[in-house]
Amino acid sequence: xxxxxxxxxxxxxxxxxxxxxxxxxxxxxxxxxxxxxxxxxxxxxxxxxxxxxxxxxxxxxxxxxxxxxxxxxxxxxxxxxxxxxxxxxxxxxxxxxxxxxxxxxxxxxxxxxxxxxxxxxxxxxxxxxxxxxxxxxxxxxxxxxxxxxxxxxxxxxxxxxxxxxxxxxxxxxxxxxxxxxxxxxxxxxxxxxxxxxxxxxxxxxxxxxxxxxxxxxxxxxxxxxxxxxxxxxxxxxxxxxxxxxxxxxxxxxxxxxxxxxxxxxxxxxxxxxxxx
Numbered sequence: 001x002x003x004x005x006x007x008x009x010x011x012x013x014x015x016x017x018x019x020x021x022x023x024x025x026x027x028x029x030x031x032x033x034x035x036x037x038x039x040x041x042x043x044x045x046x047x048x049x050x051x052x053x054x055x056x057x058x059x060x061x062x063x064x065x066x067x068x069x070x071x072x073x074x075x076x077x078x079x080x081x082x083x084x085x086x087x088x089x090x091x092x093x094x095x096x097x098x099x100x101x102x103x104x105x106x107x108x109x110x111x112x113x114x115x116x117x118x119x120x121x122x123x124x125x126x127x128x129x130x131x132x133x134x135x136x137x138x139x140x141x142x143x144x145x146x147x148x149x150x151x152x153x154x155x156x157x158x159x160x161x162x163x164x165x166x167x168x169x170x171x172x173x174x175x176x177x178x179x180x181x182x183x184x185x186x187x188x189x190x191x192x193x194x195x196x197x198x199x200x201x202x203x204x205x206x207x208x209x210x211x212x213x214x215x216x217x218x219x220x221x222x223x224x225x226x227x228x229x230x231x232x233x234x235x236x237x238x239x240x241x242x243x244x245x246x247x248x249x250x251x252x253x254x255x256x257x258x259x260x261x262x263x264x265x266x267x268x269x270x271x272x273x274x275x276x
Contacts, residue, residue: 022048138167144211145176150181159229205222
């Protein structure tokens with residue numbers, strides 16, 4: 001990874017761009033005052049202070065009681081471990097609270113089978129989108145098509161989606177991936193998701209469609225190629241409208257039947273035999 005890619009990756013751990021730049025700067029300079037760090041990084045002093053406060057609260061930056069105050073970066077291995085452990089604690093707390101919240105809400109509200117009502121929800125932000133896709137896969141019982149770009153599949157690999165795909169396969173549910181991968185390297189990477197089958201064909205647009213037979217659909221407009229998992233410019237529509245689900249499932253089936261198995265497109269390499 002280059003520095004730009006590292007900054008994008010750190011966003012997944014909750015660091016804003018300026019936070020990542022300040023943290024990377026501290027790793028390179030060692031203990032330094034806020035004023036000196038601000039000047040070296042060419043970042044407004046106020047923004048530097050706010051970034052340092054966030055980083056200190058996250059446990060990835062330490063400060064002294066001296067005058068002037070000196071700041072230093074916690075080594076990456078320890079810093080990222082601290083963030084992951086905190087996230088795990090938050091997840092444990094949410095899991096413990098979720099059951100009680102559901103029980104308490106059920107007492108004061110009338111339960112409604114939302115599958116009887118067609119709903120349309122707009123999901124904003126790439127991390128929220130992948131979380132919604134993962135949830136769709138978790139509850140799927142029919143054939144699922146994942147029709148999207150190679151870049152989108154590469155991003156999905158770094159989420160919980162591959163794990164959901166494996167659980168569906170164990171339950172006998174087919175997960176079919178259709179993409180426009182054109183090189184051996186791209187096809188090889190897509191295979192890491194290990195769905196039931198992968199096919200390569202012409203997509204109608206650079207968008208994504210995830211559709212479960214007779215149940216639900218997630219679809220978006222054109223996708224950008226950024227690998228940022230926290231891209232807030234990404235959005236999708238999620239619906240259980242039977243008419244839309246049926247139409248998109250039929251379209252995916254048509255595209256699937258016109259496409260070719262990914263393995264067919266990867267030509268086997270043959271060894272050259274030297275003539276004696």
